Amino acid sequence: MGRTSKDKRDIFYRLAKEQGWRARSAFKLLQADETFCLLEGLTRAVDLCAAPGSWSQVLAKRIYEPLEPSDRQNVKIIAVDLQGMAPIEGVTQLRADISKESTAETIIEFFAGEKAQIVVSDGAPDSTGMHEFDCYVQSELILSALSIATYVLETGGSFVAKIYRADKISRVYTQLKRFFKDVCVFKPSASRNSSIEAFVVARQFCLPEGYKPCNLTSEWHDHPKSSWVARLNADPPIVHVPFVAYNGDLDSDRTYDLDENYVYKEAVQQPLTAAYQEVLKKTGEVNLKYKSIKVVHDQELYMDWCKVAPEDAISKQEGFQIAETKNKAS
Numbered sequence: 519m520g521r522t523s524k525d526k527r528d529i530f531y532r533l534a535k536e537q538g539w540r541a542r543s544a545f546k547l548l549q550a551d552e553t554f555c556l557l558e559g560l561t562r563a564v565d566l567c568a569a570p571g572s573w574s575q576v577l578a579k580r581i582y583e584p585l586e587p588s589d590r591q592n593v594k595i596i597a598v599d600l601q602g603m604a605p606i607e608g609v610t611q612l613r614a615d616i617s618k619e620s621t622a623e624t625i626i627e628f629f630a631g632e633k634a635q636i637v638v639s640d641g642a643p644d645s646t647g648m649h650e651f652d653c654y655v656q657s658e659l660i661l662s663a664l665s666i667a668t669y670v671l672e673t674g675g676s677f678v679a680k681i682y683r684a685d686k687i688s689r690v691y692t693q694l695k696r697f698f699k700d701v702c703v704f705k706p707s708a709s710r711n712s713s714i715e716a717f718v719v720a721r722q723f724c725l726p727e728g729y730k731p732c733n734l735t736s737e738w739h740d741h742p743k744s745s746w747v748a749r750l751n752a753d754p755p756i757v758h759v760p761f762v763a764y765n766g767d768l769d770s771d772r773t774y775d776l777d778e779n780y781v782y783k784e785a786v787q788q789p790l791t792a793a794y795q796e797v798l799k800k801t802g803e804v805n806l807k808y809k810s811i812k813v814v815h816d817q818e819l820y821m822d823w824c825k826v827a828p829e830d831a832i833s834k835q836e837g838f839q840i841a842e843t844k845n846k847a848s
């Protein structure tokens with residue numbers, strides 16, 4: 519398969535590169551904004567699970583860039599992720615785990631007494647391929663994002679988060695309904711029909727009476743019966759929320775031919791700490807131990823990795839070869 523193949527199979531991937539977005543996910547937030555008018559006139563936003571940063575780019579473009587330079591100092595956008603990401607003008611970065619209490623505290627400090635008007639989260643765990651487990655971890659991430667929202671969101675604010683439409687997802691709707699007057703599920707056309715991914719768009723935030731913001735995930739684990747989560751899940755246990763689909767011209771499940779003016783473009787921003795580097799390192803070690811195994815995911819990336827491989831990784835591999843040879847000889 520040539521390098522243009524993905525450009526044909528994924529129109530939003532191609533457009534993202536052409537329009538300068540770091541990831542095709544940008545279109546998901548753009549389509550949500552177009553449908554619900556979420557970002558108009560805002561100055562304070564939180565982007566959770568933000569790397570490589572295309573949602574932060576959208577926030578900067580819609581919130582920060584339209585302002586006169588003198589008004590830009592009032593804008594507060596914070597992007598949080600476990601991974602580092604390249605800088606974006608107008609966006610402050612925090613490398614942290616959204617499930618940690620300390621992360622919420624740092625975000626609160628960042629707003630210095632003010633509150634955010636929107637919290638967005640495109641968080642996704644590393645997929646294990648075990649559907650039930652992946653969905654469970656995803657729902658934990660939503661709960662972490664919701665916990666942070668309960669600390670930092672102003673009354674009337676909005677919350678957008680990625681969900682997996684799977685078994686038990688109605689629990690998430692129920693929980694969200696306790697905090698937001700208006701909750702719906704949104705499916706952007708940039709999200710494949712074949713994918714269980716969708717987004718909750720929750721608006722008109724209002725803390726329930728007597729509710730004290732806390733880390734809902736740890737509360738739930740430590741006190742499963744008496745926690746707020748248990749109370750949030752109870753009575754009525756299931757709520758129904760509207761489903762809204764983005765009605766666009768482009769279909770992410772379709773293949774589009776490349777027209778005659780097509781010019782191949784590289785990705786806008788390579789990830790700073792790509793998860794695949796760890797995989798390539800391990801693959802390299804396995805290759806040496808069991809010589810018949812040869813898995814090269816991408817020749818160019820593999821060569822790049824070899825160039826920057828730490829000295830000790832290489833000597834460890836040589837050590838392996840020597841040990842194996844010695845064993846055979848004796």
Ligand SMILES: C[S@@+](CC[C@H](N)C(=O)[O-])C[C@H]1O[C@@H](n2cnc3c(N)ncnc32)[C@H](O)[C@@H]1O
Nearest residue numbers: 543567569570571572573599600615616640642
């Ligand atoms: C689909 S990507 C986000 C893409 C991003 N919205 C964009 O537009 O570029 C999911 C991100 O979730 C992050 N993530 C997963 N679990 C996290 C956690 N517990 N805390 C912070 N970030 C997390 C991953 O590091 C990954 O960068």
